[in-house]
Amino acid sequence: MRKIGWRKILATFIAVLGIALGWSLVEPQSVSAAEPTYTFATNNTFEPFEIQDSKGGYSGKNPGIEIEMLKKIAKHEHFKYKLKPMSFNGDLQALEGGQVDAVIAGMSVTNERKQKFDFSKPYYTDGVMMAVAKNSKITSLKQLKGKMVSAKSGTSAALFVKKNQKKYGYKIRYFDSSNTMWNDVKNGNTDATFDDGPVLQYGIRTGVPLKIVTKKPIDAQPVAVGFQKGQNLALQKKVNDGIDWLNKTGQMKQIVNKYTKSDKTTKSSTASRTIPGLLKANRSALLNGLWMTIQLTIVGIILAMIFGLILGVLGFMQSKLANGISSIIIYIFRGLPMIVLAFFIYMGLPNVIGHKVPLFLAGIMTLMLDEGAYIGAIVKGGFDAVDPGQWEAARSLGLPYRKALIKVVAPQGIKIMVPSLVNQFIITLKDTSILSAIGVMELTQTGTVIISQNMEGFKMWLIIGTIYIIIITLLTWLSNYIQKRMA
Amino acid sequence: MDKQYKVQVKDLHKSYGKNEVLQGINLNVKPSEVVCMIGPSGSGKSTFLRCLNRLEIPNGGHVYVDGYDIADPKVNINKVRENIGMVFQHFNLFPNMSVIENITLAPVQLKKESKEEAKKDALHYLEVVGLKEKTNVNPKTLSGGQKQRVAIARALAMKPDVMLFDEPTSALDPEMVGDVLEVMKNLARQGMTMIVVTHEMGFAKQVADRVVFFHDGNIREQGTPEQIFEHPQQEDTKNFLDKVLNV
Numbered sequence: 001m002r003k004i005g006w007r008k009i010l011a012t013f014i015a016v017l018g019i020a021l022g023w024s025l026v027e028p029q030s031v032s033a034a035e036p037t038y039t040f041a042t043n044n045t046f047e048p049f050e051i052q053d054s055k056g057g058y059s060g061k062n063p064g065i066e067i068e069m070l071k072k073i074a075k076h077e078h079f080k081y082k083l084k085p086m087s088f089n090g091d092l093q094a095l096e097g098g099q100v101d102a103v104i105a106g107m108s109v110t111n112e113r114k115q116k117f118d119f120s121k122p123y124y125t126d127g128v129m130m131a132v133a134k135n136s137k138i139t140s141l142k143q144l145k146g147k148m149v150s151a152k153s154g155t156s157a158a159l160f161v162k163k164n165q166k167k168y169g170y171k172i173r174y175f176d177s178s179n180t181m182w183n184d185v186k187n188g189n190t191d192a193t194f195d196d197g198p199v200l201q202y203g204i205r206t207g208v209p210l211k212i213v214t215k216k217p218i219d220a221q222p223v224a225v226g227f228q229k230g231q232n233l234a235l236q237k238k239v240n241d242g243i244d245w246l247n248k249t250g251q252m253k254q255i256v257n258k259y260t261k262s263d264k265t266t267k268s269s270t271a272s273r274t275i276p277g278l279l280k281a282n283r284s285a286l287l288n289g290l291w292m293t294i295q296l297t298i299v300g301i302i303l304a305m306i307f308g309l310i311l312g313v314l315g316f317m318q319s320k321l322a323n324g325i326s327s328i329i330i331y332i333f334r335g336l337p338m339i340v341l342a343f344f345i346y347m348g349l350p351n352v353i354g355h356k357v358p359l360f361l362a363g364i365m366t367l368m369l370d371e372g373a374y375i376g377a378i379v380k381g382g383f384d385a386v387d388p389g390q391w392e393a394a395r396s397l398g399l400p401y402r403k404a405l406i407k408v409v410a411p412q413g414i415k416i417m418v419p420s421l422v423n424q425f426i427i428t429l430k431d432t433s434i435l436s437a438i439g440v441m442e443l444t445q446t447g448t449v450i451i452s453q454n455m456e457g458f459k460m461w462l463i464i465g466t467i468y469i470i471i472i473t474l475l476t477w478l479s480n481y482i483q484k485r486m487a
Numbered sequence: 488m489d490k491q492y493k494v495q496v497k498d499l500h501k502s503y504g505k506n507e508v509l510q511g512i513n514l515n516v517k518p519s520e521v522v523c524m525i526g527p528s529g530s531g532k533s534t535f536l537r538c539l540n541r542l543e544i545p546n547g548g549h550v551y552v553d554g555y556d557i558a559d560p561k562v563n564i565n566k567v568r569e570n571i572g573m574v575f576q577h578f579n580l581f582p583n584m585s586v587i588e589n590i591t592l593a594p595v596q597l598k599k600e601s602k603e604e605a606k607k608d609a610l611h612y613l614e615v616v617g618l619k620e621k622t623n624v625n626p627k628t629l630s631g632g633q634k635q636r637v638a639i640a641r642a643l644a645m646k647p648d649v650m651l652f653d654e655p656t657s658a659l660d661p662e663m664v665g666d667v668l669e670v671m672k673n674l675a676r677q678g679m680t681m682i683v684v685t686h687e688m689g690f691a692k693q694v695a696d697r698v699v700f701f702h703d704g705n706i707r708e709q710g711t712p713e714q715i716f717e718h719p720q721q722e723d724t725k726n727f728l729d730k731v732l733n734v
Contacts, residue, residue, distance in 0.1 A: 395568065397641070398566070
């Protein structure tokens with residue numbers, strides 16, 4: 001009897017694996033036979049180097065210095081590329097993990113990074129600058145004693161503030177994107193912020209209410225494309241040749257000037273700053289984000305249910321080994337913060353398996369393991385909550401374990417579980433927002449990207465929050481209806 | 488083991504940790520015999536009963552039912568249990584099924600009968616326990632006494648040749664007890680082998696062929712109802728009967 005049980009569990013596991021694998025095949029992987037395709041990690045927002053359009057892509061007219069550069073180089077050097085926008089920290093980890101072939105993200109060439117990565121020829125010189133709120137009295141680094149300063153984690157500005165912390169006696173707060181960081185200064189939570197010069201200058205020209213107080217860039221450093229050390233030599237050569245060609249033909253200067261000198265690229269369309277205006281302007285981006293959130297939730301919940309059911313039954317079986325396996329799996333995935341799990345699957349796992357993990361699959365796997373562990377605990381708890389007398393009555397009639405479970409105990413256990421499961425569905429929907437950390441373009445990430453362009457933090461988060469509340473309300477109604485039907 | 492006995496228990500031991508609740512019990516039950524087990528709570532009589540169909544796993548000794556040693560791992564315990572009906576203190580009806588589904592579940596699942604046969608049989612046993620009109624109701628709507636009678640019908644539907652009763656009337660309101668005992672008396676009259684843990688001394692006096700008095704994990708005294716109730720030999724038996732009969 002036990003043998004059959006194990007076989008069934010194994011079959012379910014294989015089915016889940018099959019679904020996951022199928023997904024990875026469905027993921028679009030357009031490859032042209034003639035020209036090689038490379039994957040470049042880049043920033044979500046790093047104006048003026050990277051400027052995302054409202055859909056989170058780079059197909060707009062003014063995608064930023066580096067994106068325009070890359071487009072020209074690729075065409076001239078005959079290769080194709082795919083962009084993976086992430087936080088800068090994510091970029092570096094993805095490159096280290098071999099998830100991507102190169103990083104093009106306003107990356108300064110530092111000695112530390114040279115140990116780990118190869119760099120192309122530099123195409124820009126970049127230095128750190130300090131900015132404060134418009135009404136601030138701070139004008140120099142010496143006035144920062146005891147104050148709060150900020151920088152984006154992993155950037156050269158972050159290295160700079162860390163290095164000089166003892167000298168000036170400030171506290172440091174790290175951020176992942178420029179606009180949240182700048183908003184923090186604007187709101188008075190941070191006294192001063194350090195960022196790359198061009199980034200700050202561009203931001204202020206597009207309406208960020210800060211002022212730069214350092215006269216010239218501190219710690220000026222060259223900016224270049226980063227590669228995995230000793231890898232992709234063909235690509236490295238192509239990029240270097242392309243940079244030479246852009247410099248020689250004067251195109252490089254043209255691109256840089258377009259973003260740093262002229263006003264053409266700033267999109268200060270103050271036309272629609274009202275909530276209906278913002279909704280209208282970002283309608284398709286928000287809908288795409290919402291759709292992704294819904295897809296993640298539904299696929300995630302289904303897989304988490306299967307995984308959780310397996311864990312629950314393993315935890316309940318009359319086998320110490322199965323109980324132990326179930327407890328350990330539940331303990332690990334419940335204990336692990338979901339964001340760590342997401343990073344581990346998306347950036348850590350490729351190191352081990354030597355193969356990239358598609359973004360959507362990584363997101364789904366994260367949800368399946370994390371939510372599945374919770375569902376496993378709920379399932380086990382539900383079975384445990386059934387009166388032991390039910391077992392005894394069923395077994396004393398001669399029913400074998402499996403029949404007693406399926407016919408008598410499971411139906412009662414499931415009834416006990418329903419409210420907790422419904423709660424877990426709602427939590428799953430909310431938890432999809434955590435996947436924005438690895439760059440899944442769901443609702444929250446869509447919001448981050450939109451705000452990086454229009455700086456309307458308050459109104460946009462209000463809109464995003466309202467959307468979440470609405471779908472969660474709908475889901476609650478639906479589940480109440482189902483619960484009533486089941487009772 | 489001896490063929491003339493339906494149930495034969497030899498030197499049965501059971502402990503929970505250091506607490507030895509059964510300290511080597513020997514008991515033989517003949518076909519059609521009705522044995523009532525009495526004794527203070529904690530004396531081990533319920534544990535003993537639950538060892539007879541392996542709801543509790545004995546630590547030592549042998550339990551033969553119909554010639555099978557149920558302590559032997561090679562014996563298919565499910566098959567043996569099919570022939571041992573059990574009735575619990577708290578009825579343990581399946582709340583997710585109607586009365587008739589409760590009764591037909593095991594015969595149909597264990598392929599003893601077709602669905603139609605099982606239904607016909609179930610109706611017959613519901614008639615035996617006097618609840619034919621409750622065939623399709625949810626057990627939730629029944630009184631305690633009715634639930635217990637359904638539980639008896641459920642056990643009978645497997646056509647067992649031994650019935651175990653674990654304090655079948657302890658959880659019932661006093662006015663419900665009579666109906667349940669009446670059903671049990673009829674069963675006894677028809678020749679069912681029954682082992683009953685009970686606090687109903689009247690029932691034991693009237694129906695039992697033998698009364699067994701448990702004390703501290705041992706059988707302290709056994710005999711006909713007359714011997715036990717009228718002429719108890721042991722001090723413990725006298726004390727116990729004094730307490731329960733003079734309430």
